[in-house]
Every structure is written in structure tokens, then in C-alpha cells.
Amino acid sequence: MSLDVRYVFLLLFSTVVSYLLARSFGSTKSLYTKRVALLAGILSLTGILFLYKYLDFFFEIINAATQSFSIPIQTPTLKLMLPVGISFYTFQTLGYLIDVYKGKYPAEKHFGYYSLFVSFFPQLLSGPIGRGDKLLPQFKKVRLFDSSKASYGLKLMAVGYFKKLVVANLLVSSVDSVFDNVNSYIGLVYIIVTIMFAIQIYCDFSGYTDIAVGVGMLFGIELTQNFKSPYFSHSVKEFWSRWHISLSTWFRDYLYIPMGGNRVGRFRHALNLMITFLVSGLWHGAGLTFLVWGGLHGLYQIIENLLFYRKKGKGIARRKGILSFFSLVLTFFLVCFAWIFFRAGSFADAWRMISLSLFQINDLNEYLKTAVICLDMTYTHMVYISIPVILLGIYDYASLKTDVISYISSRKIWVRYPVYILFLLVILLFSEKGVSTEFYYFQF
Structure with missing residues (x-):
């Protein structure tokens, strides 16, 4: 209203x-x-x-x-x-x-x-x-106030504010300046801002979800978990089981499964996947770029099923060691490549970024120097931006095996309270000032 x-x-x-x-x-x-x-x-x-x-x-x-x-x-x-x-x-x-x-x-x-x-x-x-x-x-249900849930909710909200106010807002200026004026840039800067956008949109959206779920817990209401460290996925299929979970499960239950899911022949299964992801692309926005974004994710999963198909339905086997690292990096690369179309203002802008991202790579020194000039950042500012991103990566990696908030909450008082204070200081000191705090997914 x-x-x-x-x-x-x-x-x-x-x-x-x-x-x-x-x-x-x-x-x-x-x-x-x-x-x-x-x-x-x-x-x-x-x-x-x-x-x-x-x-x-x-x-x-x-x-x-x-x-x-x-x-x-x-x-x-x-x-x-x-x-x-x-x-x-x-x-x-x-x-x-x-x-x-x-x-x-x-x-x-x-x-x-x-x-x-x-x-x-x-x-x-x-x-x-x-x-x-x-x-x-x-x-x-009649509920009494639960201080433990409220405490957990507040801590989860703090994580959400860190993701949004610190990480996402630190990156948004560089991302917007390049994506909104792609003709003014060239080379490595396209790759850098694409990775930046991947982190920005994750922190922006998962940050909102953390805040929403945390607010719900203050009222004793448990909302659906929407993200589970998605960039540590080893396949695109796994990525979608960790990214925007409430939407991906909605499409699975109300579109993919009613069309036959994977209980049909290989061609029909591939078609079901493609239709589901094309509709998912359209859900995000009315435009060719969103259709391409959705189509790419559908294509990724079709290829995964063809290459790693298991008769007993086990899907893609989890690799170990160097293969595990390679699959993680490849998945992140494929997701980032699709993000170009998601964020680009037009198909022409996206194509320019893809086709000219390796411009001057044969001269590595010039390739790197051009990117630094285009980003208009000092090395100090680059380090300044990297610190919150590294902290986020550590948090997400640790979250794969344990509930970090519960783990810290279970420590002795002289351990956990310094951690809380330090975390709040990081939010206060690193929060980007003068940047719009509107959440990215409000436009959808």
C-alpha cells in the first residue's frame, strides 16, 4: 500500500x-x-x-x-x-x-x-x-514466547544483515557500473563483475531470507529454509537443491512431476526439465535474457543426466579429491555464465560480455592492467572488499557440516560474546554507506 x-x-x-x-x-x-x-x-x-x-x-x-x-x-x-x-x-x-x-x-x-x-x-x-x-x-497453535527461538532468530537476522549490508552492497556499485554500461568496458572486467554479481545476488536474496526466517522465529513461526550454501555444489542439479529451495521445490511439485518428471523416457525427461526451467526463467522476468538463463540451466541438467546417468537412479556420483574440487569449480563457472544473461540489460549486452571477456588475454600484463583500470579500485579497496567475501565463504563452508549459529551459541560465555561483538562491529564498519538497501528480488 x-x-x-x-x-x-x-x-x-x-x-x-x-x-x-x-x-x-x-x-x-x-x-x-x-x-x-x-x-x-x-x-x-x-x-x-x-x-x-x-x-x-x-x-x-x-x-x-x-x-x-x-x-x-x-x-x-x-x-x-x-x-x-x-x-x-x-x-x-x-x-x-x-x-x-x-x-x-x-x-x-x-x-x-x-x-x-x-x-x-x-x-x-x-x-x-x-x-x-x-x-x-x-x-x-497457541504459543508461548520462546527465548531460545527468539535468540536464534536475532542471530540469523544478523547474518542476513551482514550478507546484505556488507557483502551485497559492497559489490553492487561495481556490478551496476559495468552491466549498465557494457559498451564502456572490455576484457577481464566482465569476468570479475560476473563473479561479483553471483556473490551479490546470493547475499542479497539469501540475506533477505535469513532476515525473514529470523523475524518469523521471533513470533514462533518456522519458515522454509531457502538456501544451503549453493556455491559449494558439485553439480547444477545439486545447486538447485540448495538455491531458492522454496521456488525450485514449487516447480518440481506443481510442474515437473505432473508432466511426468523422470518417470518417462529420456527424451520426455529432457523436455520436462527444459520446460520447467524455461518457465522458471519467465517467472523471474519477462524478457529474452531470462528465458536464456532458464534454458541454460535446463540444458546443464540435461547434459548432466546424459553424462552421469545411473540406471538405479543414483544420479551423479560425488567425486573425491581433485575431481571434487574440479566439479565444484565447473559448477560455479556454469552458474556464473548463466548469471550474465540474468543480469544483462539485453541479449546484445550479454553477448558482448561473453565474446569480449578474453580480449587481450594473450598479453596477460595488459589484460590485468585494463581490468584494474576499468574497476577504478585501489589494491587496498580490493582487499577491503575481499575480507567480507572470505568471511562469508568460511561461514557457508562450515554450514555444510554444522549449524554455525547453534555451535557458537553453545560455547562458553567468554567465547561466544566476543564473537557476537566482533560480528556486529564488522557489520557497522564494513557496511557500504550511501547504497540503496532495496532487495534485488523485490523486482520479481
């Missing part, structure tokens, strides 16, 4: 429509009537999303097609402002409607509890995308 008071009615519409249709499933035994109600719900909810997020993109495709065939037709562009959080609460209500239709759990009768499920404020803007069977029972 602070953005545009009219947009609250979109949230209200999604809430009322999904609530009434879900209730209607229990009032009829006719499978046909249920299917019609489900279809009406899907069309209504996705229709709003299409209107605000994809209609102009659809018009652009029509205009491009008519121009190529010299047809004198020009469709208008509406340029509607995207309502904050619409992709997230639309998918949350769609998931609820489908679950109730399938009989996974009964429809919620209390409109207040259901409204709270749709609009629970920590996760409303950028997730994680909740499920009815996990959240609704928690809202109804």
Missing part, C-alpha cells in the same frame, strides 16, 4: 478467490466441477500476474513479428508498475489451491487464518514461498 494503495486489492483478490474456490472443493463430489473450479482459480491468479508482468512482453513479441512481415499493426504498451511480491503470493496461493484440490489437506475455513497465510509479512515481499500444510497449523 505504501507503494500504491490500489495494489492491496490485488492481494485481496488473490486471497478471496483462492479461499472461496478451495472451500468449494469440499462442497461438491463432482470431479468435473472441481476441475472447472481449479482451472478458474489458476486462470484468475495467473491472469493478474500475466497482466502486470508479461503483457507488455507479449505485445513486444507481436510487434516484432508484425514488423518482420511488414504488417501495419502496432500494439500498445501499458507499462504498468509491477506490484511488489506479486510473483511470490501468486505462487503461494496457487500451490495451496492445487494441494487442496488433490486432497493433500482440507481447505482452511477461517478466512482470517488463511489471509495471514497469504500475507504473513516477513515472507510477503520475497518469500520463501510457504505451503499450507506447514504454515497454517503454526498460525493456529
